[in-house]
Amino acid sequence: MNTETTPDSVPAGDAEAEAYSLHGWLPRGNAALMYRLGVASRALAAIVGGYVLSALVATVSAIYFPGTRGEAAIFGMLVSFVIYTMAVMWVFAVRSAWRAWLGLLLPSLPLALAVLVHLYVRSAP
Amino acid sequence: MKEGFRQSMNWVHTYSGLLVGWVLFMVFAAGTACYYRDEITLWMKPELHQAGLSLPPEVEVVSNTVAALQQRAPTAQRWFITLPTEREPGVRASWSAPPLAKGAAEPALEPGVTRRGRLYSAMLDPATGQPMAATRETRGGEFFYRLHFDLHYMPAIWARWIIGFCAMFMLVAIITGIVTHRRIFADFFTFRPKKGQRSWLDAHNATAVLALPYHLMITYTGLVTLMLMYMPFGPQVTYKGDQQAFTAEVFPATGPRDPKPSGIATPLTPMAPLIAQAQQRWGEDSIARINVHNPGDAVATITLSRKAQDMSSAQPALMFNGTTGKLLNEVGEDRGAVITTRSVLYGLHLGRFADPLLRLLFFVSGLAGCVMVATGLLLWAVKERNKYAKVVANGGRVGWASRLVDGLNVGAIAGLMIALPAFFWANRLLPVGMAGRGQAEIDLFFGVWALAAIAGLAWPTRRMWIIQLGVAAFMFGAIPLLNAATTATHLGVSIPAGLWAVAGFDLTCLALGAALLLCAGWLGRRKPSAKAVRAAPASLNREPAL
Numbered sequence: 038m039n040t041e042t043t044p045d046s047v048p049a050g051d052a053e054a055e056a057y058s059l060h061g062w063l064p065r066g067n068a069a070l071m072y073r074l075g076v077a078s079r080a081l082a083a084i085v086g087g088y089v090l091s092a093l094v095a096t097v098s099a100i101y102f103p104g105t106r107g108e109a110a111i112f113g114m115l116v117s118f119v120i121y122t123m124a125v126m127w128v129f130a131v132r133s134a135w136r137a138w139l140g141l142l143l144p145s146l147p148l149a150l151a152v153l154v155h156l157y158v159r160s161a162p
Numbered sequence: 163m164k165e166g167f168r169q170s171m172n173w174v175h176t177y178s179g180l181l182v183g184w185v186l187f188m189v190f191a192a193g194t195a196c197y198y199r200d201e202i203t204l205w206m207k208p209e210l211h212q213a214g215l216s217l218p219p220e221v222e223v224v225s226n227t228v229a230a231l232q233q234r235a236p237t238a239q240r241w242f243i244t245l246p247t248e249r250e251p252g253v254r255a256s257w258s259a260p261p262l263a264k265g266a267a268e269p270a271l272e273p274g275v276t277r278r279g280r281l282y283s284a285m286l287d288p289a290t291g292q293p294m295a296a297t298r299e300t301r302g303g304e305f306f307y308r309l310h311f312d313l314h315y316m317p318a319i320w321a322r323w324i325i326g327f328c329a330m331f332m333l334v335a336i337i338t339g340i341v342t343h344r345r346i347f348a349d350f351f352t353f354r355p356k357k358g359q360r361s362w363l364d365a366h367n368a369t370a371v372l373a374l375p376y377h378l379m380i381t382y383t384g385l386v387t388l389m390l391m392y393m394p395f396g397p398q399v400t401y402k403g404d405q406q407a408f409t410a411e412v413f414p415a416t417g418p419r420d421p422k423p424s425g426i427a428t429p430l431t432p433m434a435p436l437i438a439q440a441q442q443r444w445g446e447d448s449i450a451r452i453n454v455h456n457p458g459d460a461v462a463t464i465t466l467s468r469k470a471q472d473m474s475s476a477q478p479a480l481m482f483n484g485t486t487g488k489l490l491n492e493v494g495e496d497r498g499a500v501i502t503t504r505s506v507l508y509g510l511h512l513g514r515f516a517d518p519l520l521r522l523l524f525f526v527s528g529l530a531g532c533v534m535v536a537t538g539l540l541l542w543a544v545k546e547r548n549k550y551a552k553v554v555a556n557g558g559r560v561g562w563a564s565r566l567v568d569g570l571n572v573g574a575i576a577g578l579m580i581a582l583p584a585f586f587w588a589n590r591l592l593p594v595g596m597a598g599r600g601q602a603e604i605d606l607f608f609g610v611w612a613l614a615a616i617a618g619l620a621w622p623t624r625r626m627w628i629i630q631l632g633v634a635a636f637m638f639g640a641i642p643l644l645n646a647a648t649t650a651t652h653l654g655v656s657i658p659a660g661l662w663a664v665a666g667f668d669l670t671c672l673a674l675g676a677a678l679l680l681c682a683g684w685l686g687r688r689k690p691s692a693k694a695v696r697a698a699p700a701s702l703n704r705e706p707a708l
Contacts, residue, residue, distance in 0.1 A: 091393070092393060092395050095393045095395055095396045096395045096396050096399055098396065099395075099396025099397060099399060099400045100396075100399060100400055104498065104500065105411065105498070106397075106400045106401070106411070107408065107411040107412040107501065108498050108499075108500040108501060109396070109400065109500075110396040110397040110400060110401075110408070110412070111412060111500050111501055111503075111504045112500045113393070113396040114386075114389040114390070114392075114393045114396060114504075115386065115389070115500075115503065115504060115507070117389075117393045118330070118333065118382060118385050118386075118389070118393075121330060121333075122330075122333050122334055122337050125174070125178075125334045126171065126174065126334070126337065126338060126341075129170050129171070129173065129174045130167055130170050130171065152399065155399065156399065
């Protein structure tokens with residue numbers, strides 16, 4: 038074993054432990070589990086939550102955007118992919134997974150309300 | 163996530179790119195090939211290489227085609243006629259036959275006619291209206307077009323959701339890639355060769371930044387082409403589910419979607435006066451497509467659409483009554499900013515408007531996209547392995563993720579580079595008259611790819627990269643020889659005769675072969691660093707892949 042290139046070499050056989058310590062930023066034990074759950078939660082928020090939010094934006098645009106309803110619908114769709122991208126970035130940029138969900142939920146609520154108003158109040162017979 | 167905005171975005175960039183990178187590489191490669199879809203199809207039908215079609219005036223082409231359709235498909239629900247262009251000198255005619263009566267057998271196909279479901283298609287000689295010289299059965303460039311969003315061996319609808327999912331990851335990867343880069347402009351001018359991980363990073367940055375507007379455009383517009391499927395909720399609410407009303411308002415040029423025939427037979431109006439009206443508005447040779455609904459019925463309609471004169475995919479159209487020839491509807495160019503935006507985005511993705519130089523630029527940008535995705539995948543693998551350098555030095559093994567990514571990289575990147583030329587080799591080596599030949603070419607494409615992928619996953623080593631890239635280089639590079647051996651239009655003939663579509667295909671394959679050979683040679687020459695050689699225990703017998 039060449040000790041020059043690996044000055045702080047660990048005994049052979051401890052490779053597993055070595056491998057683990059390579060990911061220095063990965064906390065261990067319970068914290069590691071929490072970290073993984075956090076990533077999973079964010080991935081879910083980004084993929085599903087982001088889609089719901091962008092679909093709501095597309096729908097609200099289709100209902101309320103000025104112009105013909107064809108234009109409004111197309112506008113909503115074109116914008117939705119931009120919103121989706123921004124939502125994903127938000128989810129992974131904020132400090133905690135809770136905050137990520139909250140950041141998606143807060144704009145989604147009034148948007149969902151706007152869709153419900155259209156469905157049950159504005160277009161009621 | 164990790165500390166700081168840039169670091170978080172870097173993490174998102176890494177994993178959004180890595181997780182779907184293998185699919186994206188195929189989509190980029192097949193999509194890039196589509197810029198030369200017609201040329202690929204022509205090369206794969208050598209019977210037509212020297213057809214030298216003469217192009218009669220537009221009116222004559224149309225009447226020849228209509229006569230041919232009236233003879234072959236008088237009771238079709240729809241006829242679709244695509245008029246010849248410089249890149250596609252034949253008339254593409256399709257017709258949808260009424261559903262077969264229960265228990266009735268499918269009638270035998272006339273030579274030169276193909277069938278997909280109830281839709282029949284044929285390439286007609288514009289001068290005679292007859293199907294062109296019987297060609298071997300092949301999907302040609304159409305295969306790559308379908309592959310890049312419909313995949314294969316699965317329902318198209320699933321494939322489109324998978325591709326949309328991956329495209330969304332790509333969009334996120336591109337945007338986060340941009341915000342991660344502090345020195346995006348300087349990075350473009352930075353290349354540090356033979357520096358391992360840093361060289362991969364520089365190659366990734368250079369190809370990404372070089373064609374950045376293209377990557378962003380092609381990914382976003384790709385989502386736009388299928389957005390009615392991905393984001394259908396707006397029109398579902400505002401049109402209360404009335405798809406027909408939505409289509410009629412937003413895409414009026416397509417005409418009625420499912421017009422019901424009246425059952426009263428009435429002869430079709432002559433085409434010449436309709437063509438004259440179109441020429442008066444748009445000029446000579448300006449009609450791209452003619453759609454006839456319910457030909458021979460009292461409620462027939464005929465729609466003429468103009469050839470693209472700008473980037474937009476939505477071009478003006480004229481709709482006529484099919485029995486009286488009266489102009490029913492004229493769809494102009496001005497449809498409001500939003501709809502035009504969508505049409506231009508759609509048109510940009512297809513790139514049909516591109517003249518030869520711009521088309522070449524798109525093609526090169528697409529290749530840069532392939533290199534960007536490939537180097538991104540390799541970068542992850544190289545970084546991950548560097549983490550394990552010490553572990554390996556101490557007799558340990560690299561992690562399962564590292565091994566899996568190495569294997570998938572070989573299979574998806576080098577494997578596809580073998581499968582692509584294998585498709586072309588199959589086109590020339592399978593018996594010409596064989597039944598189900600078109601599908602056999604495709605099965606060989608996937609079969610060869612699967613073999614390469616299995617080998618890559620089993621032995622994800624540097625040696626495997628060299629072998630597979632070497633095989634790919636040979637198979638691409640030898641395509642001009644293959645063409646010379648199987649046709650009379652080798653480069654010595656096609657270049658002097660000005661058959662640029664055929665010659666261009668041969669030369670492009672030769673160039674791709676040379677590039678792949680360079681990659682293989684570079685990998686073979688570059689010795690693994692002295693450290694790695696000394697450190698690798700003989701029992702492991704596995705040097706780093708790159």
